[in-house]
Amino acid sequence: MKAKVFFLTIVFAFSQLSFGNDFSKLEQETSIDEKSTDILYILGSGGKYVNGVLSSFPPELVFTGEEIVSFNLTTREIVLTDPVSIKLISGDNEKKAYWQLYFYFNDKPLFEKVLIVSSLTSSDINDLVFYIIWPSNQFYLNDGYPPTVYEYWPDELREIFIKEREDNAEKRKAEWDIFIQYLSNTGKIVGNETAIEPIATPEINDISIYPNPTKGELGIKNYELGIDNVEVFDIYGIKQLAIFNFQFSTQIDISHLPTGIYFVRITTEKGVVTKKIVKR
Secondary structure, three states: OHHHHHHHHHHHHHHHHHHHHHHHHHHHHHHOOOOOOOOEEEEEEEEEEEOOEEEEEEEEEEEEHHHEEEEEOOOOEEEEOHHHHHHHHHOOOOOOEEEEEEEEEOOEEEEEEEEEEEOOOOOOOOOEEEEEEOOOOEEEEEEOOOHHHHHHOOHHHHHHHHHHHHHHHHHOHHHHHHHHHHHHHOOOEEOOOOOOOOOOOHHHOOOEEEOOOEOOEEEEEOHHHOEEEEEEEEOOOOEEEEEEOHHHOOEEEOOOOOOEEEEEEEEEOOEEEEEEEEEO
């Protein structure tokens, strides 16, 4: 009897250790990526049919931040690598169907949960959803259904749903900022003409901004390399400040901007460089 108990204990412990090792390995592999030391991974849970009976399964790894090809700030379309896309559409070999996703950033949860809905779903959801359009199999990370849905609703209902959408988005703003920041740092943001592109050339890498963090005033070292324009963007890619003919200036004043993370895009005679700054 003792031998059986010991054997079962070993099996259970090994299964738990194996599950933990998957994420330990994920963390090790991602941490050596020179583009970012941050780790974004997404778990999915749902159900599968066993002998004709639908049963739920615990959350499992669906994709990581590395498997996100791009995220469109304007349309909210999220493009994934083909293997992940196929898995989300058709399930894996065991015919699993994912019903919801859980986002984790550096092992801390982002968003309470993200429901997976499709254009075949009849109910209207205003919280954050992973939206699939059939049959084109396009993916979107939306605050509920795309806004165009509300064009067909009566005015009184449209106002209620839009207000609910805005309230939910405001509640998760801090977490959304973290998600967008990760995508910006890894060069995956597209779809906005002012979106930050991580462009830099070796000739202008010596350009630096000080002090960083700053309370408002910024200076640029090596600005004599021929700086034409300086632009400041927030993490959503929205331009907050532009200085043209920078050779006639010596300082950048962002004291009027709220505290947070910004990007300074510097256009020179030899190319473009983008620097991340923190406004306190």
